[in-house]
Amino acid sequence: MxxxxxxxxxxxxxxxxxxxxxxxxxxxxxxxxxxxxxxxxxxxxxxxxxxxxxxxxxxxxxxxxxxxxxxxxxxxxxxxxxxxxxxxxxxxxxxxxxxxxxxxxxxxxxxxxxxxxxxxxxxxxxxxxxxxxxxxxxxxxxxxxxxxxxxxxxxxxxxxxxxxxxxxxxxxxxxYPTPWPGGCPVFPIRPMSADANAPQQSTAGDDPQDLRPYRPGDAPTRIAWKTAARSLARGGPLVVFDHSDGQGGAVLLHWDACPGQGEERIQRLTACVEAAARAQLRYGLCLPGMVIVPEKGEAQRHRCLEALALLPWEERPTR
Incomplete structure (x- = not known):
């Protein structure tokens, strides 16, 4: 009753x-x-x-x-x-x-x-x-x-x-999206070029790899002008190049480099964000229409997971 x-x-x-x-x-x-x-x-x-x-x-x-x-x-x-x-x-x-x-x-x-x-x-x-x-x-x-x-x-x-x-x-x-059950064996970083022998190159300011928010005292020549313009247009911070950690200083999790389609790709990226956070890496996220510059900490983890959760993607039914 x-x-x-x-x-x-x-x-x-x-x-x-x-x-x-x-x-x-x-x-x-x-x-x-x-x-x-x-x-x-x-x-x-x-x-x-x-x-x-x-x-x-x-x-x-x-x-x-x-x-x-x-x-x-x-x-x-x-x-x-x-x-x-x-x-x-x-x-x-x-x-x-x-x-x-x-x-x-x-x-x-x-x-x-x-x-x-x-x-x-x-x-x-x-x-x-x-x-x-x-x-x-x-x-x-x-x-x-x-x-x-x-x-x-x-x-x-x-x-x-x-x-x-x-x-x-x-x-x-x-x-947050459900992490992929298989975990993250390999980070989906920048897509490879057509010859499959070297990473795809980009002009200054087009690639958010090794970027961080602007800090007082940074030289104007280190500002990634193109990426900063897109970031400021969305209400984000001014970003600069950061090469202090070397080539492997930051990990960019890229949407186009992740295998799978739709929700599978979102779940794989979620597992990669969790793996990067546990490893205490500087990591960022490149999604369609959105770039999150590499950073560390719990705030960065929440920022990336929230972006994946709010990603407007509808799974198409299989025929």
Whole structure:
């Protein structure tokens, strides 16, 4: 009954801007609530059968307690404010940790259940004031996540009724592509020339190999003018040539040099980015219409994986 009711009410989840408060709250008795109602009805029947005024008064009093508990459970959930939803980036197919910042009124702690998307309900004890509830979000596709369906439920204060709600809340998150299962045996670097004996040559500023952002004090002659112009047009940094590390100082992961097609190529590049990050290399990424200059660090890893996740590519069905 509970799972059927939740599936029916998910379709009614409205979009809401943050901060948000539940607008559609549903409530049903719990197992303890059904047992409580059956006990009250049995006591009421016995009181009427034996004309016992004290038992009749007790049954009416317990029935009133049940009604007040239902109203109070509804009010507890309806007064919770959601201020922020934060999604941690993960690879597609993994459960993304979703943290929901809520404000719980009152003076007593309560048990609050939360779920994200089609994930499981996760009960947590929250204290009055600002608190965080966490729920795993199952992921099935890469790309930008702009809205997430958040469910909250509680059976406070007596556990006789369970109230729940679903809301579609804005979130700024990204799901990385799934790395290629075979890993990255060879880095897909610059494509080879027609004679297949030497790397393809390019004029100054056309090839982002061995580039880095401009630093104060760099000579103007080291500026890669053509690449810098494209980078500045997209809101990127001014880039200069960096040959301090020698020929092998940086690795450029090139889209055209990667084998495969479509999602396979994206997954292979994702595995190569992970391999370069683990090896602590200076690496960059060359994608259609985008060049990420070689750098190190966690920020560079996130920048490359996000670019791969947001790459507009649709897999064509095979015939």
């Amino acid at each position: 509970r799972s059927w009711a939740e599936r029916r009410t998910r379709a009614a989840a409205p979009k809401a801007a943050l901060p948000a408060r539940p607008r559609r709250i549903f409530i049903l008795p719990t197992g303890a609530g059904v047992a409580f109602a059956a006990t009250v009805l049995l006591l009421l029947a016995a009181a009427l059968n034996h004309t016992n005024n004290l038992a009749l008064f007790l049954s009416c009093l317990l029935a009133a307690v049940g009604v007040v508990a239902a109203v109070h459970t509804h009010l507890v959930l309806g007064r919770i404010d959601v201020h922020r939803v934060q999604l941690t980036p993960v690879f597609c197919g993994e459960d993304a940790p979703c943290a929901v910042q809520v404000r719980v009124p009152g003076t007593t702690s309560l048990t609050l259940e939360a779920c994200a998307g089609n994930g499981p309900w996760t009960p947590q004890m929250v204290q009055p004031g600002t608190a965080h509830v966490h729920a795993p979000l199952p992921t099935t596709r890469r790309g930008q996540v702009s809205w997430v369906e958040i469910g909250m439920a509680t059976a406070a204060p007596l556990g006789l009724f369970r109230a729940w709600t679903f809301m579609r809340l804005p979130v700024h998150g990204v799901i």
